[in-house]
Amino acid sequence: MIKKSKKLSIKTIAKLSGVHFSTVSKVLNNYTKEKISDKTVKKIQQAVKKTGYRRNLLASRLRNGMDFIAYIACDYSEINNPFRQEIMGKIQAYLGKCGKNIIYHEHTEDLPDFMQNQADVSLYKGIIMTGNSGTLLPQVPGLAVLELFRKTPSMPGASVLMHDENQAAELALDMCREKKIRKIKLIAVKQVSDTIFRSELLKKKAGSRPGISITCEVFNTREEIYSLDGMAARKLCSGCDLVFVLAPFGMRMYHLLVSSGIKIPEDIYFLLFDDLSSNRFLFPEVSALGLDYNILGQKVFDFFFKNEKPAALKIPCVLNIRKSLT
Structure with a gap:
């Protein structure tokens, strides 16, 4: 160095x-x-x-009159995740409406190095972590980090953002019952552990709902999905009523199915987990399970500006039904 x-x-x-x-x-x-x-x-x-x-955050803070929130990705695959970036943008916009000027910084450095630099850490109003945090499993890095923050009084508030996975699964299955969807094909990726957790949760909950059959296709990496062609995707999803991709990389699967001649929603329904703004600009528009951004903003506001203890913020989801499900 x-x-x-x-x-x-x-x-x-x-x-x-x-x-x-x-x-x-x-x-x-x-x-x-x-x-x-x-x-x-x-x-x-x-x-x-x-x-x-390291940027002189104190000078920037005094110059701009802003509070800083650090965004730390607990694994490097999360750094350029468009959904994570959209989350932070929504938080920033909500807090702005509440009269709080905040700016977030993404940290790609190792977390221990970041935390050891007390001069930098003390300048932050709070720290938000993402990255395979939604499953609430003991080995999740983000949750382990929260324990470290709880034991370090000089650290700012810290939070791991996560979906309410149980509620999200119930929303999806309730929708399937209402639309008489019987056969569901889940698409998951081992590289993104949240998707594996979601697939197992959905299969477990579907077991108590007669008439719903779930199969799951698990890829090792995102690249395996990107390497598919239209006919391979068509064959993969043959015979199902709904394709449910458990992360934003489902956009690739969507384009593959459309390019293979499948008509959405006439031939097959399509649903994504995690809702990006771009979903509304596809044709037909893509339906998705997404975070309730109003509740997200309120929870973050309460957490950082009402001095709550480090915590995992479980955010309710909403099912945004668009053309791909109608």
Whole structure:
């Protein structure tokens, strides 16, 4: 690691990355109005890690009059997850309506390194963690981190965001009963452990609902789904009434089915778990289970600004029914 000095600045990061310092600033501030390539973002992140560069958050905070919330992904696959980024955007918007100026920073560094730097950590109003946290299993990193925060009084408030998985499963199965959907094909990925948990939960709950049959196709990685062609996807989903993809990567499966000639919803219903804004701009519009963002914003507000103890925030879900289910 390059030895840090008083002269280390975003211009140093820009020089190492081969980009203009304004581009570095946009990446560090999560500026989304201008598209910056993944390759450029990765180069900047590598330069930041190599130099050990840390922004002067105190100066930024005083200059902008903002409270900072840190967003920490408990595994690196979560860093560029569009759903996680959308969650933080919704939180930011809700708190803004409540008169709280906040900005969130994504941390790609190792969590122990982040926590050891007391000077930085103390500047944050709170810390939100995501990353395979929804299952509430003992080995989940985010929940283990909460225990560490509880034992460290000097740390700011910390929270793991998670779906109310039981309620989400009930919503999906109730919808199937109302629409007389009998055969459900679940799509899960081992690489995304939440999807495995959801598939097992749905199969368990469906066992007490006569007439509903669930089969599950489990891929090892997201890349396996992306490598499918339209005919392979069509064969995979043959004979089912509903395709239920248990994470946002279902957009790929949706496009594959449509490209193979399957008509949605005439031939087959389609449902996603996790609702992205882009779902509304597809044709036909994609139905999805998503977080109730009003409750999400309220819970985060209460947690960070009413001095509640570190906790796992379980957020209710809503079933957004669009054209793919009508």
